[in-house]
Amino acid sequence: MNTKEKFLSQFAFSRAMNGYIGIERERFLKNAEGLYMPHAEKFLSEIKDPHWTHELSACQVEDRTDPRNNLLELKYDLIHNTNNGVYAAEKNSAKIITEEVAARDMPLDVFPLERYKNIVRNITEDRLRAACRVAGTHIHIGVGSVDEAIRVHNVCAAHTSELIHIGDHSSGARIALYKEMAGQWKSPQYENAEHFFETATVENFSDDPKHCYHLVRISIHGTVECRMFGVTPHEDEIIYWVEFLKQITGGVR
Amino acid sequence: MNARVKEKEMLSAFHEKVKKNIEEKERFIRKREETMIGLESEIGVFDLRHTESEMLFVRDAIVKRVGNEGADVELGAFQLELRTPPISVFSGGGILPLEKKYKDITAVAVEEVKKHDSSILRCGTNPFVRIHDTPRTKKEKYTEVPNFQNIHRRKFAEMHIGINGPNVDIGDASIVSLFQSFQVNMGACSLDDAVTLLNYALMTGPYLVGIGGNSRYLECTDTGINDVRILAWEASHDTRTAHDVMRGTKTRIGLPERYFLNIEDYFGRVARYPFILHNPEFAMQVGIGLHWLDTRIKIIGDAAVVEFRMLPTQQKSADEISFALAFIGRLLYAVDNKEELLPFELVKENRLSALLYGTRGNVWIRDGGLLKRVPIDEAIEIEIARAIQGLCSIGIDECDRLGEFIARYKKNSPSEILARALSGKKYPEREELWNALVSTRMVQ
Structure with missing residues (x-):
């Protein structure tokens, strides 16, 4: 059994990063014929860029921006990562595809990592398929303390339906699959740090907060992470989501 | 007549004018040597010792002295535009007649301002003037257009700008009255040629603004941005709906969404945005006039003119001439070599890199058939070599001038020089900023 202090020590809250925004963007790899390519490993060895990383599905890759305190540089990072990715993919005759829900018959190859192999061993094929088929955009909001994290988390959680709506391009298909994959997807309203710890204990993510799959979660990076947004080729749309989040969380910072 | 009816009337008049011009496209055709070049530069009349009404008086005195052919007022109450008439450059006379005219007009303006013991501000922003409710020139268009933008601004749009720590509130469309640009107007050989030149200008403009950035300070605050002018303009004039953004x-x-396919495509984009002003007789001019792309096509009589608007005003008119030469030569090179356009997504990245980071930025460039991402100083060397080649193809040899120019500019944009003169201070006092502008010759 974890203690509350030990649990909270896993979160790297930082006053210096308060209000910074970081974005993770998942996309698929396809070939010229439009077939999914489980070539994430090959892609990552080609691009050699720490801003690009793997996902559970070997057909997916993810890029990350640096944490930014202004939207212009955030937009620049989004554009730059995409361009870098597109040209690295081209070298392997692949394309980076912005698709919110992949076809049901996509390959279920998993990126060769022990953590992912463990996940696969413990879930049904339907859940694996759901996990592989969805791609999303995750927005991280930097917070300075657990109390601030809870305030920002609760505001975002209260706006979940609205946030799902503005980030949806698949008529709800992505979010339905996400819920199927995640099981516990609904973000509670935390009363305080104690309640956050109790929830983590009950839902089995106190040892490893990465196992929390709520649509809004407090992440170990010291951020509140909003995971309900789908994918878009338009950077301005992602910036709009960030502006929306800044608007709703502005009063509790 | 209500606003919706007025817009409908303007749109219909716009389409009519466009149709007529396209039907008569033969009248825009001419040889390259018959096309002309014109220059425009916006400058500020400003002096810390003077009141707003005194500066307004001096501004109007300059416009009167230079005359309507060479000067006009602008949105900002302390701002004016100096401009040359279109002058032939490609028919054997070279750049000298244009250069002489431009320098003469500038000299008259400086002489007049000195007569009034005032100063001219030659940089891309006036960092002393307030952004909200800034004094505007009293003209209908200078009231209605910014008011429209303020009323229809996109919900939740970020209205603070800065990458260096300090943020400046830019939530008033009148902010453009603080901005000053140097514009090159290049006559095209036809409507098709105008679209070709426009696309090449969208592609190559970022390299030039990377080294020519000269608008970093707003309201005595260092935004940290090499050229904040266009970015602040974009943000303060963003009237898109959430659906538009999606x-x-x-x-x-x-930048538009992509390169233009043809002249119909260009005019089609212009027509997508509200005209705001109601003047059906001049619907085409109104539509184009409010279409503030980095480069745009204007129709002036029988001439299709490509207007490059990306550069801020520079501290020396001689350097502005060098930028004009670089721009013209680079476009001629692209046309002569039927150059393949850089993928538009790379142009987007280059542009933002140049505007944000200036000479510290990296950009994509095609070199020897290969795409590569290099520091901007490396890219600009390649670009200027191409410009020199383009100028040579029409018998203009400006190799030495552009060589000297690029050696000075490639490591330091004017914005970076000014920031150094202020020792990186984020909130300089008015006097400190003024002294730095004087020492860098941005105030004359």
């Missing part, structure tokens, strides 16, 4: 629609400022 569909990838851009504003009418800066």
Whole structure:
């Protein structure tokens, strides 16, 4: 059994990063014929860029921006990562595809990592398929303390339906699959740090907060992470989501 | 007549004028040597010792002295535009007649301002003037257009700008009255040629603004941005709906969504945005006039003119001439070599890199058939070599001038020089900023 202090020590809250925004963007790899390519490993060895990383599905890759305190540089990072990715993919005759829900018959190859192999061993094929088929955009909001994290988390959680709506391009298909994959997807309203710890204990993510799959979660990076947004080729749309989040969380910072 | 009816009337008049011009496209055709070049530069009349009404008086005195052919007022109450008439450059006379005219007009303006013991501000922003409710020139268009933008601004749009720590509130469309640009107007050989030149200008403009950035300070605050002018313009004039953003629609400022396919495509984009002003007889001019792309096509009589608007005013008119030469030569090179356009997504990145980071930025460039991402000083060397080649193809040899120019500019944009003169201070006092502008010759 974890203690509350030990649990909270896993979160790297930082006053210096308060209000910074970081974005993770998942996309698929396809070939010229439009077939999914489980070539994430090959892609990552080609691009050699720490801003690009793997996902559970070997057909997916993810890029990350640096944490930014202004939207212009955030937009620049989004554009730059995409361009870098597109040209690295081209070298392997692949394309980076912005698709919110992949076809049901996509390959279920998993990126060769022990953590992912463990996940696969413990879930049904339907859940694996759901996990592989969805791609999303995750927005991280930097917070300075657990109390601030809870305030920002609760505001975002209260706006979940609205946030799902503005980030949806698949008529709800992505979010339905996400819920199927995640099981516990609904973000509670935390009363305080104690309640956050109790929830983590009950839902089995106190040892490893990465196992929390709520649509809004407090992440170990010291951020509140909003995971309900789908994918878009338009950077301005992602910036709009960030502006929306800044608007709703502005009063509790 | 209500606003919707007025807009409908303007749109219909716009389409009519466009149709007529396209039907008569033969009248725009001419040889390259018959096309002309014109220059425009916006400058500020400003002096810390003077009141607003005194500066307004001096501004008007300059416009009167230079005359309507060479000067006009602008949106900002302390701002004016100096401009040359279109002058032939490609028919054997070279750049000298244009250069002489431009320098003469500038000299008259400086002489007049000195007569009034005032100063001219030659940089891309006036960092002393307030952004909200800034004094505007009293003209209908200078009231209605910014008011429209303020009323229809996109919900939740970020209205603070800065990458260096300090943020400046830019939530008033009148902010453009603080901005000053240097514009090159290049006559085209036809409507098709105008579209070709426009696309090449969208592609190559970022390299030039990377080294020519000269608008970093707003309201005595260092935004940290090499050239904040266009970015602040875009943000303060963003009237898109959430649905527009979701569909990838851009504003009418800066870069369009993609390269233009043809002249119909260009005019079609102009027509997508509200005209705001009601003047059906001049519907085409109004539409184009409010379409503030980095480069745009204007129709002036029988001439299709490509207007490059991306550069801020520079501290020396001689350097502005060098930028004009670089721009013209680079476009001629692209046309002569039927150059393949850089993928538009790379142009987007280059542009933002140049505007944000200036000479510290990296950009994509095609070199020897290969795409590569290099520091901007490396890219600009390649670009200027191409410009020199383009100028040589029409018998203009400006190799030495552009060589000297690029050696000075490639490591330091004017913005970076000014920031150094202020020792990186984020909130300089007015006097400190003034002294730095004087020492860098941005105040004359």
